[in-house]
Amino acid sequence: MVTKGNREILFxxxxxxxxxxxxxxxAQPMERSASTPDGLPTPELVKEYVTLASGKWGILVLEAMTVSRKNKSRRGQLVIDDISKNRLAKMLEKMRKVAPRTKFIIQITFPGIIAGEGxxxxxxxxxxxEQDPSIRLLSDEEICDIQSRFKQAIDISIEIGADGIDIKGCHGYLVVEFLRPMNTRSGPFGGSFQNRVRFFKDLFTHAKEVARATGRDDxxxxxxxSVTECMKGGFGTAGPDEYIEDLTEPLDYASLLEKWGADFMNVSAGIPAMMPEVTRPSKEVPWGIYNHFRLAKAVKNHLNKRRxxxxxxxxxxxxxxxDLISVAAKNIHDGAVDFVGLGRQTLADPLYPRKVKDLKDDKIQYCVGCNLCAKLLGRQQHVGCVHYDEKFKKILKRGNKNER
Ligand SMILES: Cc1cc2nc3c(=O)[nH]c(=O)nc-3n(C[C@H](O)[C@H](O)[C@H](O)COP(=O)(O)O)c2cc1C
Known part of the structure; x- marks a missing residue:
């Protein structure tokens, strides 16, 4: 039921x-695959982000940006490095003008096996x-190089005035592989749980140190x-050959994140490229939502127990x-979660929070769950809402003609 109290909780x-x-x-991070070939934001992309910001979200997480311009998930992925930083800074400045109270957080990633065709x-x-030799196995030296690129991206985020950083550890991208019990790699980054979390520990320690040293304690x-990956030996199982979910390690990991100074954990699940419904419940398989509620509550309860x-x-x-308003308010009220994240809804209606706050529910464009935004991403086309925006309908059609 939508009541005044529900809105008060959400706001x-x-x-x-x-x-x-x-x-x-x-506003959850949503890759838009719309940068220049150099990984810089285009004027069109800046406009889209400024519109999203004007929705006045509590937190707006900017889409996954790659830390290496040689390795992209999609050809149009944004890059975060010394070449792109000034353009990213300008984009943030424009976003902040329309939403001075929103926390702008940059998500950083490295593609791994979830890189698009080509x-x-x-x-x-x-x-x-071994199963697929076309996938290149990285050496320890290359891993250390990637780690230093993540550190550089953290430094840049602080330098350009972002409010925070989200080190992407979900959805099957490279660095998630470290966490898996099936990561029996020899050397410093595989085997024991301690080794499997090493990559992240160093990054959190670095982020906290740089923030402190630059007077950015905030x-x-x-x-x-992805606290459960729903695959044999994946994160959220108890061993390399296990299928059954076991949250012991993900909960231990949540404790570690907190110990290393993390301010938030954004709880997700699955690998959308392999099992889309686990990550993004569909109209056909809506019960996936309850799985997300359960996982977030498990992390929250675990943290509560440890104060x-x-x-x-x-x-x-x-x-x-x-139903979002009432369900989200209840989950927050019951202490099952602190913040509620919306992905596809941000594309359907970037102004969602503002409309909810101003009681303009009749004006909200609700996501219809067609998942054509995900189809655009898979084809490495500019991502947007195909249902409500003619521009993206045309982009999708153009892709159809080109499809082999
Ligand atoms: C087109 C598209 C792009 C996405 N890009 C990202 C991303 O950059 N980073 C991320 O963590 N998740 C990404 N996701 C996942 C969403 O943030 C979100 O977890 C998912 O859509 C489920 O939430 P929802 O039911 O609110 O849409 C993407 C999803 C879609 C459909």
């Missing part, structure tokens, strides 16, 4: 590390490489994590449509 402030988010609605696929897992540090202060962001609220 109540919430701690995020040493800073405060003005409301509980999070782009290099890499792995840290010898097992994957800089928000966190990670989006933890790290915030938990829940994922996949889009398919709730008109």
């Amino acid at each position: 109540s402030p919430c701690n995020l590390g040493s800073s405060t988010a003005s409301n509980r609605l999070v 782009l290099e696929k890499t792995t840290i897992l010898p097992g994957i490489h 800089f928000v540090v966190g990670s989006r994590v 933890g202060t790290m915030s938990v962001i829940g994922s996949a609220y889009t398919m709730l449509g008109k």
Whole structure:
């Protein structure tokens, strides 16, 4: 039921590390595959982000940006490095003008095997490489190089005035492979749990140190994590040959993140390239939403028991449509989650929070769950809402003609 109280809960402030988010609605990162070939934001992309910002989200996580211009998930992926930083800074400045109270967080990633057609696929897992030799196995030296690129991206995020960083540890991209029990790689990055979390530990320690040294104690540090990958030996199982979910390690990992100074964990699940419905529940398989609720609550309960202060962001609220307000408010009220994240809904209606706050529910464009945005991403075309925006209908059609 939608009540005044529900809205008050959604628009109540919430701690995020040493800073405060003005409301509980999070625009989840959504790759738009719309940068220049150099990985810079185009004027069109800047306009889209400024529109999204004007929705006045509590937190707006900018799409996954690659830390290496040689390795992209999609040809149109944004790059975060010394070449792109000034353009990213200008984009952030414009976003902040229309939404001075929103927390702008940059998500950083490295593609791994989830790289689109025609782009290099890499792995840290010898097992994957043996099954498919077209996937290149990375050496320890290359992993260290990638780690220093992540560190550089963190430094740049601080330098260009972002409010925080999200070290992407979800959805099957490279660095998620470290966490898996099936990561039996020899050397410093595989085997024991301690080795499997090493890559992340160094990054969090670095982020906190740089933030402190630059007087940015309010800089928000966190990670989006697929706490269960729903695959044999994946994160969220108890061993390389296990199928059955076991959240012991993901919960231990949540404790570690907090110990390393993380301010939030954005809880997600699955690998959308392999099992889309686990990550993004569909109209046909809507019960996936309950799986996300369960996982976020498990992390939240675990942190509560330890009197933890790290915030938990829940994922996949889009398919709730008109029920979103009441369900999200109940989950926050019950202490099952701190923030609620919306992915596809941000494309359908970037102004969602503003409309909810202003009681303009009749004006909301609800996501219809067609998943054509995901189809555009798969084809490495400019991503947007095909249902509500003629521009993206045309882009999709253009792709159809070109499809072999
Ligand atoms: C087109 C598209 C792009 C996405 N890009 C990202 C991304 O850059 N980073 C990320 O963590 N998740 C990404 N996701 C996943 C969404 O953030 C979200 O988790 C998913 O859509 C489920 O949430 P929803 O039901 O609210 O849409 C993407 C999903 C889609 C459909």
